[in-house]
Amino acid sequence: MARVRYGARTEAEIAAARAAGARIPDIWSTGVVAVWESDPEAVAAVLPPPLVPTGRPLVRATVSRVELPGYPLGAGSVAVAAAHRGTEGWYPLVMPMTHERALTGGREVFGEPKKLGEVTVERDGTAVRAALVRHGIAFVEIRGEVSGPLPVPEPAGKTDFYFKFLPAVDGSGFDADPVLVHCLRHERFRTLERVTGEVVLRESRYDPVADLPVRTLVALTLGEKTSDQRGRVVERVAARDLLPYVHQRYDDPQQLLDGPPEGSA
Template sequence: MTRVRYGPRDESEIRKARQAGAKLPDIWSTGVLALWETDPEVVAAVLPPPLEPPEQPLVRASISKVDLAGYPLGAGSVAVAARHAGAEGWYPLVMPMTHERALIGGREVFGEPKKLGEVTVERGPGGALHARLARHGIDFVEITGTVGAELPLPEPVRKLDFYFKFLPGVDGEGFDVDPVLVHCLRHERVRKLEAVAGDVVLKESPYDPVADLPVRRLVEITVGEKTSDQKGRVVERVSAQGMLPYVHQRYDDAAQVLDGPPEGSA
């Protein structure tokens, strides 16, 4: 009988897949990173417990093209600074990906808030730079500017992201099991880094309301070539009742279309 590929794999196939996944080559990305200060009460409002706001209310937007042979990937992220149990890190609110393959692994394994979207990074004549994130045909982050001087390369660094991994209940109520808080540790290396003089524009979207994180003071914009690995671990189970008010962060809740733009916006 011809092999049925949906059938069970034997132990050697499972072991080979596991070993291949443990020995991934360096994957380099070219990306734009913008960092800004926003309102402290906004950062505090978006953090599910037990995450706590840091002293400095920072937001980070990352827009990258990833060098995957024959399978180029656009990857984005908008995250706020946070801390947990004395550890400083970042809590991503949305992570647009251009391919389902990248989306599924991150969501199911780590609990990353990945969603299919459009990710663009373009460099033009004279150092012109344009990067954007979009979903459902709506641009919600746009970074424009001019690439300037090359910057000194930073030392390899460890970066910590916080994720919540959960499954909504099959009966439409609560969760199947209590959510868990994941610490995801990345070791990042940079081989090129350039300064960018530019602006960050946050546009209104009912699905990705990052416009609620206004740019009060732009800290920096850079463009660079980076690679990193990541390892995650579950650090604690969290209250289902405490997590429920934040579930809409992960999904395109139909009720979000009823949300109005932030007060004072045009």
């Protein structure tokens, strides 16, 4: 009988696939990063327990073009500064990606709040424009001019916080208590430039980052970097504590947006 490809793999095949996945070459991205100070009450309001605010109500938007083998990936993130048991980091609220394959590992393995979207980074001479777009709305747009080089930072680590969970089969709550994940990224830069410009936040019912207004723009840069990441589960989270925040992960729990396009048969 010919091999049935949906059948079970041998232990050797599983080990080979795992070994191949561990040999990932450096993947470089070109990205715009904006950090601003927002309203303390707004930043605190989006943090599920046990995350707590840090001493400064910062928001960070990242818009990148990732040079994946085969074809590039657009990758974005909007995150707020947060802390957990003495560790400071970032809690992403939304992470638009342009390809489905970028969603799978991030959501299923780490619990990242990834969604399909349009992500653009454009440079024309010194002019820079970056945007995160979903449902036809550029809910984050960064515009500016490159105003000079910055020292290339030393390699450093950055922690992101994620909540990994599965909605319950019966539609009520979770199948099991969610877990809080610390994801540590080691970042290396090869270029970094200062950008003088602005961050525009537009109203979107699906990605309401406009609720985190720009009060003071702290930093705006354009850089090339590579990173690796390693996650670990640090604790289980009570379902009752996370349930009020689950809507952050989804556009429309009632699936009203999933109908066919207008005019289709």
